[in-house]
Amino acid sequence: MINFLKLISRNKLALFGGILLVIIFVVSFLSPLLPLKDPDVIKTSDRFLLPFSEGYLLGTDHLGRDLLSRLLWGTRLSLLVGISAALISATIGSILGTIAGFYGNKTDNVIMRIIDVLMAFPYILLALAIVAVLGPGLFNAMIAVALVNIPFFARNIRGVTVTIANKEFIDAARLSGMSNFKIIIYEIFPNILPVIVVTISTTVGWMILETAGLSFLGLGSQPPQADLGSMLGEGRSALIVNPHTSYVPGAMIFLIVIAVNLFGDGIRDALDPRLSKGELVKPQPVTQIKSNGNVENKSNSFLSVKNLTTAFEFDNKLHLASKDVSFDIKKGECLGLIGESGSGKSVTALSITCLVASPPGVIVNGSVKFQGDDILKMNYEQIRELRGNKISYIFQDPLSTLHPLIKIGKQLEEAFIEHNHQKNKEATLKGKELLKLVQIPNIENVWNSYPHELSGGMRQRVSIAMALTNDPELIIADEPTTALDVTVQAQILSLLDTLRKERGLSVLFISHDFGVVSQICDRVIVMYGGQIVEEGKTENIMSKPRHPYTSQLMECVPHIGFGKRKLPTILGSPPLIIYKKEIGCSFASRCLFKKDNCLNEDIKIVRKGDSEVRCLYPHE
Amino acid sequence: MNYLLQRLLSAIPVLLGITIIVFFIISLIPGDPATAILGSYATPENVKLLNEQLGLDKGLVQRYFIWLGNLVQGDLGRSFALNRPVLDEILERFNATLILSGTAFILCSVVGVLIGTISAFKQYTITDKIITFTVLTGISLPSFFLGMMMILLFAVNLQWLPVSGMYAIYGGGDFLDLIHHLIMPAIALALVATGVVARITRNSVLEILRQDYIRTARAKGVREGNVLFKHVLRIAIVTILPILGLQAGFVLSGSVFIEIVFQWPGVGRMLVDAILKRDILLVQGGVMFVAACYVLFNIAVDLLQRYLDPRIK
Numbered sequence: 001m002i003n004f005l006k007l008i009s010r011n012k013l014a015l016f017g018g019i020l021l022v023i024i025f026v027v028s029f030l031s032p033l034l035p036l037k038d039p040d041v042i043k044t045s046d047r048f049l050l051p052f053s054e055g056y057l058l059g060t061d062h063l064g065r066d067l068l069s070r071l072l073w074g075t076r077l078s079l080l081v082g083i084s085a086a087l088i089s090a091t092i093g094s095i096l097g098t099i100a101g102f103y104g105n106k107t108d109n110v111i112m113r114i115i116d117v118l119m120a121f122p123y124i125l126l127a128l129a130i131v132a133v134l135g136p137g138l139f140n141a142m143i144a145v146a147l148v149n150i151p152f153f154a155r156n157i158r159g160v161t162v163t164i165a166n167k168e169f170i171d172a173a174r175l176s177g178m179s180n181f182k183i184i185i186y187e188i189f190p191n192i193l194p195v196i197v198v199t200i201s202t203t204v205g206w207m208i209l210e211t212a213g214l215s216f217l218g219l220g221s222q223p224p225q226a227d228l229g230s231m232l233g234e235g236r237s238a239l240i241v242n243p244h245t246s247y248v249p250g251a252m253i254f255l256i257v258i259a260v261n262l263f264g265d266g267i268r269d270a271l272d273p274r275l276s277k278g279e280l281v282k283p284q285p286v287t288q289i290k291s292n293g294n295v296e297n298k299s300n301s302f303l304s305v306k307n308l309t310t311a312f313e314f315d316n317k318l319h320l321a322s323k324d325v326s327f328d329i330k331k332g333e334c335l336g337l338i339g340e341s342g343s344g345k346s347v348t349a350l351s352i353t354c355l356v357a358s359p360p361g362v363i364v365n366g367s368v369k370f371q372g373d374d375i376l377k378m379n380y381e382q383i384r385e386l387r388g389n390k391i392s393y394i395f396q397d398p399l400s401t402l403h404p405l406i407k408i409g410k411q412l413e414e415a416f417i418e419h420n421h422q423k424n425k426e427a428t429l430k431g432k433e434l435l436k437l438v439q440i441p442n443i444e445n446v447w448n449s450y451p452h453e454l455s456g457g458m459r460q461r462v463s464i465a466m467a468l469t470n471d472p473e474l475i476i477a478d479e480p481t482t483a484l485d486v487t488v489q490a491q492i493l494s495l496l497d498t499l500r501k502e503r504g505l506s507v508l509f510i511s512h513d514f515g516v517v518s519q520i521c522d523r524v525i526v527m528y529g530g531q532i533v534e535e536g537k538t539e540n541i542m543s544k545p546r547h548p549y550t551s552q553l554m555e556c557v558p559h560i561g562f563g564k565r566k567l568p569t570i571l572g573s574p575p576l577i578i579y580k581k582e583i584g585c586s587f588a589s590r591c592l593f594k595k596d597n598c599l600n601e602d603i604k605i606v607r608k609g610d611s612e613v614r615c616l617y618p619h620e
Numbered sequence: 621m622n623y624l625l626q627r628l629l630s631a632i633p634v635l636l637g638i639t640i641i642v643f644f645i646i647s648l649i650p651g652d653p654a655t656a657i658l659g660s661y662a663t664p665e666n667v668k669l670l671n672e673q674l675g676l677d678k679g680l681v682q683r684y685f686i687w688l689g690n691l692v693q694g695d696l697g698r699s700f701a702l703n704r705p706v707l708d709e710i711l712e713r714f715n716a717t718l719i720l721s722g723t724a725f726i727l728c729s730v731v732g733v734l735i736g737t738i739s740a741f742k743q744y745t746i747t748d749k750i751i752t753f754t755v756l757t758g759i760s761l762p763s764f765f766l767g768m769m770m771i772l773l774f775a776v777n778l779q780w781l782p783v784s785g786m787y788a789i790y791g792g793g794d795f796l797d798l799i800h801h802l803i804m805p806a807i808a809l810a811l812v813a814t815g816v817v818a819r820i821t822r823n824s825v826l827e828i829l830r831q832d833y834i835r836t837a838r839a840k841g842v843r844e845g846n847v848l849f850k851h852v853l854r855i856a857i858v859t860i861l862p863i864l865g866l867q868a869g870f871v872l873s874g875s876v877f878i879e880i881v882f883q884w885p886g887v888g889r890m891l892v893d894a895i896l897k898r899d900i901l902l903v904q905g906g907v908m909f910v911a912a913c914y915v916l917f918n919i920a921v922d923l924l925q926r927y928l929d930p931r932i933k
Contacts, residue, residue, distance in 0.1 A: 117637030120915050124873035125891075125907045132895045132903045133648045209762055213877055216764050217892050232765060236881070239768055240776050240783075250765035258760035280826045282743040283834075285844050355839055357830065388841035395836060403833040404931060405854050414850075415840040450930045466840070 014266020020259040028079060031072035039069040040224045048242045061231075061245045062238055070226055075252055077227040081142045082208030088146035089207075090200050093153020098192065100154065101161025102184055112158065118151045127210065131219045138211075138227065141220035145210045153199055160195045164188055194271045201264035205257045212253055228253050283357035286380050287350075290362050297367040297374065301328035302506055303352075303474060308366035310344075310351045313359060320364070321347040323530045329474070334500060334507040336521030336538065338514065338553075344530035345510050349476050352508075353387050370474070388415040392467040396479040398459035402451040408462055409447035415469040434465035438495060457488035464496065475500070476508045481516060493519055514554055518542050526550045529586035536611030546611070546618040549587045585615070593617055623926065627919050638911045639691065643684050646904045696905035701897045706905035710887060714909065716786055717886035719798070721868075721875045723806040728813035728871065729864050735814075736821025737856065741848055743826065751818065759815035763874050767808040767881035774804060784883035805882040809874050813867040817860065824859045828852050858929045865921035869914055 009015050027034075043064035051059040051067075058067040100111040118126065127144040134140035164170065165188065173183050214220040215229030216236075226234070228249045235246035287310070297306040308325040311318040322344035329335045339345045350356045352368050353375060368375040370391065375383060392415075395401040403411055412431035413424065420426075435443045438461040451459055460480060467475055477496065481489040497520050500507050511517050517524055517538070524541050526534040526549065534547040545551040552570050572590040584599030585591070591598070598616060605614040658666055671677050678686070690697070696706035739751040775783040782788065786801050828834065829852060837851045876888030883889075887906055894902040926932050 113633070113637070117634055117641060120634050120638055120918075121641075121907075121911045122869040122872040122914055124876050124888075125910055128876070128891055128895060129642065129645050129903065129907050132898075132900070133645055136896070205760070212762065213764065216762075216877065217880060219892070219895065232762075232768075236768060239772065243772050246765075246768050250762070250768065253762050253765060254760055257762070258756065261756065261760050280823065282740060282826055282829055285838055285847075353839070355835060357835070384841050384843065386841070387839055393836075393839040395832065395839075397832070400832040401836045403837070403851055403854070405858065405929060406850070414837075414842060414846075418840065418842050418846070452931050469840075 011266045011269060013262050014269070017259045017262025017264075017266065020255065021263055024075065024256060024259065025079065028072050028075040031069070031076055034072070036069040036072065037066035039065060039073045039226070041065060048238070048245070051244055051248070058248050059244050061234065062242075067245065067248050070231060071228075071248055071252055074226050074228045074231050074249060075256070077138070077221065077225070078208055078212055078229065078253070079256070081138060081211045081227065082145075083204060085142045085146040085149070085207045085211060086200055086204040088142075089149040090153050090196060092146075093150040094157045094192070094196050096150065097154040097157030097159075098161050098184060098188060101158040102165050102180070102188060104162070104165075108158070111154070115151045115154050118148075119155070123148045123210070124213075127214065128219075131214060136219045136222060138215065138221035138225065141211050141214040144214065145207050148210070149203060149207060152203065153196075156195060156199050157192055160192050161188060164191050198264075198268050198271050201260075201267040205260035205264065208260065209253070209257055228256075281359050283359070286354040286358070286383055287356040287361045287363050288358040289354070289376055291365055291376065295365060295367040297369050299328055299369060300372070301369070302331045302333075302371065303329040303508075304367075304369040305348075305352065306367045306369070308348060308351055308368060309364045310347050310356055310366075311362050311364050313362050318362065318364065320530055322351070322527075325366075325527075325530075325532055327525055327532070327535065329506050329508060331473075331506055332500075332504045333523065334509055334521045336517035336524040337508060337510045337527060338512065338517050338524060339527035340512060340553075343527040345512075345527050346478055348527070349393075349478050349508060349510050352476060353391055353393075354383055355387075355393075385419070388472075389419045389470045390472055391474045391476065392470070392472040394460075394463050394467045394475060394477040394480045397483040398463045399451060399456070399483075402459060402463065404451055406450075407447070408449050408451065408454070412447075412462070412466055412469065415466065419470050430469065431465075434468055435462070437468065437499070438462070438465045440465075456484050457491065460484060460488075460492055461495070464492070464499070468499065471503070472505070474506045474508065476510070478510045479512070480509075482511070482513075489516070496520065514542070526553070531586065531614065532605060532612070533587065533614045534612065535605075540611060544619070546613045546620070547587075547615050548591050548593050548619070551619060552590075552592070624923060627922060631915055631919055634915055635912060638915070639688055639908065640684070642904055642908050642911070643687055644680075646900055647680060647683070691908070696908070697901040699894070699899050699902040701894070701899040701902070706902050707909075709890065709902065710906055710909050713885060713887045713890045714913075716884060717872075717875055717879070717888060717910075719786075719802065720805055720809065720878065720884055720886060721871045723802055724809035724813070724875070725864075725868055725871050727806060727810035728817055728867055731810070732814040732817025732867075733821050733853075733857070733860060736818035737825050737848065737853060739818065740822040740825035740829070752822075755815040755818045758811045759819070761811065762877075763808050763812055764877040764881050766811060767805065767878055770804045770808055771881070784881075786885055805878045805884055808881070809871060809878045812874065813870050816870070817863060817867060820863050821856060821860055825852055825856050828855050828859075831855075858925065861921060861925045861928070865918050868917055868921075872910060872914060 043060075046056070046060050046064035047062060049056050049060040049064075051057065053059055056066055056068065058071060061067055061070065096111055096115070100108040127141075127148045130144035130147060131140055134143065170183060170187055173187050178186070211220060212227065212229030212232070215227050216233040218230070218233060221227045221230045223230070223234075231249035232246060232253070235243075235249060239246050295307045297304055299306070305328070306326045308322060309320060310322045311320045313319075325344070325348050327335065337345045337348065347356060347361075351363055351366075352370075354363065356363070363376060366376060370386070375386065378386075402408075409428070409431060412434065413427035416422065416427040416430050417424065432443050432447065435446060440446050440458065440461055446454065446458065446462070451462075454462070460483075463480070467477075480496070481492050484492060493516065496507070499505065507520075509517065509521055521538050524536065524538050525532050526541070526547065528549050534541065534545070534550050536546075541550060542554070545554055549570075556569060570590055583602055585594075585603050588594050588598045595617060603614050603616060605612050658670060668677075694707060696710070698704065699706050699709055702709055735751050735755070739748045739755075742748045771783055774781045781804050782801050784801075787797050788801075834847060834851055837847050842851070875884075875886060876892065878884065879886040879889040880892060887910060891903060891906045893899075894906065
């Protein structure tokens, strides 16, 4: 609860709304105690006095009644009626929703069909019909508004109840012999309460407005009793000559509703954890770079990555995802980057053209020299010129990485059109040529399909074709075969291998699978906990891994034809978040060869021949 | 085509449900319609006779089926206050409501999606803050109050636009005259819905921007403007469409208030008058008619959704 209040008070607008609401509440509910004139006393000699007249702070209405007094009494009435309506419909709606969601089947069907029919009415029609039956009057208007909003609650609550009712702890409660009624009260209700609160807080403003509306139409409160709506209705007949009788109640309705909305939004944000994690922040087109000092990079390699450090920023704290990653790729070389999930390999790959979503991504340090120019020093337009042109990407799961609502052909043409400023016709020719290149049969068909209509292998071929559009010099393939089954995987790999050899492409190939990497890569980098732990020629690493992590990782690869054996696993789990302060070897806690001094200092990567390893006691 | 038929058939239970609710709510009304029509000086014989003529001596369920039978044939009964067939009155009025609500609906969809998208794309800039603030104010303003303030400002003080009505009484009646009269009520009616659409659009665009396929577009080097218009909006429209369907209901509802404030000769004003005069058949017919139109409209939204999103099959 205190946490909740803290979250709300951090949101300044919600706090403002809350305070405004409290003031309105206190003043209007104290109105019987305040030294106000009687709101219903008629004094025709004082008709239509303007605000700030003597004795009448807000003036008087068409019958000479004190507007301030009427306003406060009216506010009190409007709030009472609106909130009562909200509570009534929340109660009935939640009960219906819970029952429908919990019992399911026929009960659910019957209740929800009725709710569907009720929702088929524009709300005011139903309210008007109900008022027509009950007759005009404030109480009846309240009933109408409450009834009209029941379906909304029932639907929301049913949805949540269904998810909760299918969880294990409900089964457990059932097995322990709890009655359905008790389960609903003790297990379900506490879990749906936040949803009920959020729904009330987001609808109570509407309900106050709706009752005011019915009163405005003359169907709510009847004279001499007045809520804000009927005050506004009365004011309307004198709108042109004496507008103050309208804008006094109108402004109050506005204040109440805006306060409720601000506060309600605050409650929703505080109870919706997705928002507090900052996921609904727009990702920038390039990763934010907060480099602390220049990294000297004199390498003349085709691609040279030096001390690349990328972090995610949450609550003003940096959590490193990759730390001081350095490697080179030569022209025409295929470099494998291998590691478990969370090892920092994908982040490294995306950082090369600043594609890490930012926020929360931040490149803290490093240099990425591509053909002599540092990408991290380029502006957005320069980076955009590189992307999909000289450097292109193939991503993991093409079902989520291809646009679901754009036809394959259009997606293929796009990179060509963006970078060549040429007409669609040439782009179409080029695109179809590429589809042929990646061995797609009946090109015309595929061209006019949507991604979901193709098989996984086809989709990945399309992604490869897309990456080849502008004859790139470097392809970064981020687990391009992970989502595919083994035979298709083999086809895609051999396709990639042929293409790169034919075209002299450099490839950075990211994978978690040694088997895949050994088929296609010249050299391999092994990453663990955001750092490179070993680097070397593929055949050397495959035959003689030096880092304990690499060797243990390779133990986990099943071999066909080597008889039965138990597949080993690496005990423990990789570090998920790396804090700057931690020192020593990050693999130490899972390492079978750990010695005391492994945790004393940061381990440097040591070069020996044409390989590197980050370990004090590497296998020799 | 097959689906269209299927969807229309599935609307039948909903429409039947609506008739049941409308009929039985209305028949709960206390008092004797015959007495209401004939006045309190009617002789018991006359009341009995009229009740027989109206079929009110029969049972409730029987009466429902008679009413339903007439309804299917387009006979909604006679309004006793106006002394003309209910359907004729509704059709005449509905035209005006359709013009008003239709304009407001188009306004709220186009403007709402547009400013919501801009707001998301310029998140945390001054543009975004201005839009967010305006939207917040907009959705908190009761449309009837806003309408009144607009009349004061634009019609009374500045005299740019007519105070009320649909056409000028003298010499009006052409299209320009209609537009002139339509501007204020349409804007007043659209404002809240525009705010709601803008808010939802902003959130949904922000969510879409996080998707993998947007990263793919950026990895291809697509310009930000094209990322927005070709990739983000394409998806955003599909996710917002159901919300637009809901807004149509809000706009129709709001039109009741706006028609009163601007003296617009539509169904909403007719209904309120009918309730105050206890003209039951007119209320019944009006509610039934508008609800049925709303159901059909939502079917149209469904079909559009299907057309725009090939994944739904």
